[in-house]
Amino acid sequence: MDTRKALENKVCLVTGGTRGIGRAIAEMLLAEGAMVVVCGLWPDSVTRAVSEMEARWPSKVKGKAADVSEYEQVRALFEFIDRETGGLDVLVNNAGVGIFAKVSRIKLEEWDKMIRTNLSGAFYCSREALSRFEKRDAGYIVNISSLAGKNAFSGGAAYNASKFGLNGFSEALLLDTRYDNVRVSTVMPGSVATEFGKSVGEGDLGEDWKVHPEDVAEVVRMLLHMPARTMVSQVEIRPAKPKRT
Secondary structure, three states: OOHHHOOOOOEEEEEOOOOHHHHHHHHHHHHOOOEEEEEEOOHHHHHHHHHHHHHHOOOOEEEEEOOOOOHHHHHHHHHHHHHHHOOOOEEEEOOOOOOOOOOOOOOHHHHHHHHHHHHHHHHHHHHHHHHHHHHHOOEEEEEEOOHHHOOOOOOOHHHHHHHHHHHHHHHHHHHHHHHHOEEEEEEEEOOEOOOOOOOOOOOOOOOOOOEOHHHHHHHHHHHHOOOOOOOOOEEEEOOOOOOOO
């Protein structure tokens, strides 16, 4: 198999694909010749992202607004993919939210939002993807988790819980599907230079020392190019020289 063409014309869904890590992954997949579908929470941001990527990769990218924490919206997203592309080969569960506060101060709706988006959203999308993979007799799911899924920190209880849960879900999903020609990998970045978890205009992104979204995309590219006989189950990514405190 010529791994250089492993992604050519493959249909790939990237959730949370309008900015940050998701956008970098979507653009990497397009550069590899894939057909890419992105979703995001806001219709305007999806339209803008698709337009910008279409300018570079005409007729190769589609988008639909969807909140992955709502199952009916996920179901509608996958029906859109069926209509527009006829199937699915790769799912990248990237959509996520981060709200940070100690347990005594986090609001109930904030807890629910993170668990539903970061964990239930990955379940909803994976469940829908598996029936599409069955028709292809193959598929790949990449779950973008976090080092926070292995390392708890003060103020991160809800985020930690969602990412610890995602890691456990990913491991079980791998075991469920490995004999169905479905591969599952979990990517766990540390500090990445994006707006994630920040308010508008808040602070520096730390671009001089943090991992860049394109670096995470490069790891995903490597995973998708691995021979079918090999499955990389987990990858940890961290800054080479983190900021000293």
